Amino acid sequence: MANYYQPEIETMPYDQLRQLQNERLVKQVRHVWDNVPYYRKKMEEKGLTPEDIQSVDDLHKLPFLTKADLRDAYPYGLMGKPKSECVRIHSTSGTTGKRVMAFYTQHDIDLWEDCCARAIVAAGGTKEDVLHVSYGYGLFTGGMGLHGGGHKVGCLTLPMSSGNTDRQLQFMEDLGSTILCCTPSYAAYLAESIHERGLQDKIHLKAGIFGAEAWSEDMRRDIENKLGIKAYDIFGLTELSGPGVSFECEEQTGMHINEDHFIAEIIDPDTGEVLPEGTKGELVFTSLTKEAFPLLRYRTRDICVLSRKKCSCGRTFVKMAKPMGRSDDMLIIRGVNVFPSQIETVLMQQGYAANYQIIVDRVNNSDTFEVMVEMTPDMFSDSLAKVARAEKELVGALKSMLGIAAKVKLVAPKSITRSEGKAVRVIDKRKI
Amino acid sequence: MNIYQISVFLENKAGKLAEVTKLLADSNVDIRAISIAETAEYGLARLIVDDAPKASSILLQHGDMISMTPVWAVEVPDRPGGLYELLTALAEAHVNVEYMYSLFTHREGCAYMVMRIADEPKFLSTLGDRGIKLMTMEELGLK
Numbered sequence: 144m145a146n147y148y149q150p151e152i153e154t155m156p157y158d159q160l161r162q163l164q165n166e167r168l169v170k171q172v173r174h175v176w177d178n179v180p181y182y183r184k185k186m187e188e189k190g191l192t193p194e195d196i197q198s199v200d201d202l203h204k205l206p207f208l209t210k211a212d213l214r215d216a217y218p219y220g221l222m223g224k225p226k227s228e229c230v231r232i233h234s235t236s237g238t239t240g241k242r243v244m245a246f247y248t249q250h251d252i253d254l255w256e257d258c259c260a261r262a263i264v265a266a267g268g269t270k271e272d273v274l275h276v277s278y279g280y281g282l283f284t285g286g287m288g289l290h291g292g293g294h295k296v297g298c299l300t301l302p303m304s305s306g307n308t309d310r311q312l313q314f315m316e317d318l319g320s321t322i323l324c325c326t327p328s329y330a331a332y333l334a335e336s337i338h339e340r341g342l343q344d345k346i347h348l349k350a351g352i353f354g355a356e357a358w359s360e361d362m363r364r365d366i367e368n369k370l371g372i373k374a375y376d377i378f379g380l381t382e383l384s385g386p387g388v389s390f391e392c393e394e395q396t397g398m399h400i401n402e403d404h405f406i407a408e409i410i411d412p413d414t415g416e417v418l419p420e421g422t423k424g425e426l427v428f429t430s431l432t433k434e435a436f437p438l439l440r441y442r443t444r445d446i447c448v449l450s451r452k453k454c455s456c457g458r459t460f461v462k463m464a465k466p467m468g469r470s471d472d473m474l475i476i477r478g479v480n481v482f483p484s485q486i487e488t489v490l491m492q493q494g495y496a497a498n499y500q501i502i503v504d505r506v507n508n509s510d511t512f513e514v515m516v517e518m519t520p521d522m523f524s525d526s527l528a529k530v531a532r533a534e535k536e537l538v539g540a541l542k543s544m545l546g547i548a549a550k551v552k553l554v555a556p557k558s559i560t561r562s563e564g565k566a567v568r569v570i571d572k573r574k575i
Numbered sequence: 576m577n578i579y580q581i582s583v584f585l586e587n588k589a590g591k592l593a594e595v596t597k598l599l600a601d602s603n604v605d606i607r608a609i610s611i612a613e614t615a616e617y618g619l620a621r622l623i624v625d626d627a628p629k630a631s632s633i634l635l636q637h638g639d640m641i642s643m644t645p646v647w648a649v650e651v652p653d654r655p656g657g658l659y660e661l662l663t664a665l666a667e668a669h670v671n672v673e674y675m676y677s678l679f680t681h682r683e684g685c686a687y688m689v690m691r692i693a694d695e696p697k698f699l700s701t702l703g704d705r706g707i708k709l710m711t712m713e714e715l716g717l718k
Contacts, residue, residue, distance in 0.1 A: 518584050518640045519640075520640065520642075523582075523584055523640045523641075523642050524582070524642055524644075525580060525582040525619070525621060525642055525644040525691070526673065526691075527612045527613075527614065527619060530617075530619070531614065552616055553584075553616065553617055554586055554617075555584060555586050555638070555639065555640060556638060556639075556640050557638050558586070
């Protein structure tokens with residue numbers, strides 16, 4: 144049984160979908176050429192005009208946009224509409240450098256909210272649901288995106304925003320929230336708090352829509368078990384609109400990309416060459432319908448795989464695997480690529496809390512790599528030898544997952560700050 | 576005939592042990608024995624207190640990581656050679672001591688050692704053979 148918000152689009156036969164993409168791409172390239180001098184210049188440098196792009200098959204000819212371009216063009220340089228026609232700005236947290244500013248016309252917001260509505264309906268949401276939105280509201284896209292989606296579906300939408308856990312739980316209990324939207328780390332934190340307070344029987348959640356952070360399959364199972372829900376992944380980028388670029392269906396085997404609005408490509412991050420379906424590489428998006436911030440071939444830095452295998456939910460949209468991690472999140476430690484999500488996977492498998500902090504520093508020109516892990520009752524004992532053995536096992540498991548040795552620092556339970564928004568997992572003190 | 580020991584995980588930071596002792600002091604829990612084991616990164620304090628259930632619930636509430644372990648309190652003559660006799664008896668019986676430390680309590684020429692032993696049946700039969708006394712919680716005034 145499948146739940147669709149816009150069935151005619153979500154299950155559109157592939158040929159038809161491709162035709163729609165072709166038409167929209169041609170129109171979008173023309174829009175960008177006419178309105179975004181920054182990108183027009185890039186096209187001209189490659190000797191391209193809009194006539195060179197007749198269909199999706201020509202997409203590979205277009206130049207890429209990167210985060211560096213967004214920085215260069217900051218703040219208004221990539222805008223596709225005059226300010227007078229734009230109605231909203233959202234922005235990234237800026238944790239990995241300069242903030243990214245994204246602009247929206249009313250039409251852009253409308254389509255974005257449709258995308259979020261599809262995700263909510265795919266997670267089983269209907270107008271009977273109480274949608275508890277604990278993503279941050281404000282510049283961050285999470286809160287207002289799911290909020291708008293909730294309105295479209297007709298859910299009773301609770302604009303909780305993040306933080307104030309006591310109030311979150313009180314509302315959940317009193318109002319009978321049925322669908323929770325927040326970051327996975329905050330979901331885990333809320334689940335923990337519910338158990339601590341013995342509120343399991345008073346909370347009636349059935350589903351969760353969690354995104355904006357990398358999270359592992361083990362963490363998903365843990366949250367599902369603790370909250371008694373089905374947890375759906377959602378993906379998005381502020382640059383492209385926000386959450387809802389892709390979303391999971393009940394099969395939970397990847398996120399369907401809203402292909403009527405976005406074309407996804409996988410490229411070799413080193414050569415820029417487009418890779419065939421099923422190959423791992425960097426995810427690149429072209430926005431087909433955005434007016435105010437129309438990015439073409441935007442390199443996400445996310446490492447990912449696409450699959451067009453038929454999905455049991457009936458959607459024809461291509462599915463993207465959970466990104467391995469954003470290459471922005473990726474750390475290069477002693478020359479080895481390390482994703483925080485890999486560390487999380489090891490911790491969950493070894494029975495630790497998924498709350499951890501990675502501290503990287505450089506001492507005498509050599510990287511130091513420390514993982515702070517909270518002690519759990521299972522591994523604590525009156526015997527230091529036993530504790531040391533458990534610690535050694537963890538060090539071994541990390542080493543076999545990552546390929547380099549990490550120093551594990553066991554700390555008291557609950558001593559690593561619980562996140563109410565996006566978790567701070569990495570502290571990189573290296574000054575390079 | 577066991578007594579109960581509370582082990583507390585200590586991060587290697589100044590003031591951590593003071594924090595634990597303050598919690599117990601504020602709740603009027605008396606520490607009867609304490610021993611610290613440490614690595615370079617963290618340590619653990621092993622405690623014998625007069626009210627273990629109360630102490631453990633206070634520490635848990637405070638968010639400390641603790642573990643309760645049954646250990647033995649052995650009576651030792653409070654004179655030169657007293658401990659030597661006990662350890663010799665255990666050594667001759669090939670009983671391995673994992674760790675031990677002393678209780679603050681002294682009484683009528685007697686001192687008391689807290690011991691953690693791997694092979695408990697052999698330990699108990701050795702004490703029995705040598706007429707060495709094990710102390711009960713009641714005798715030591717422990718809850």
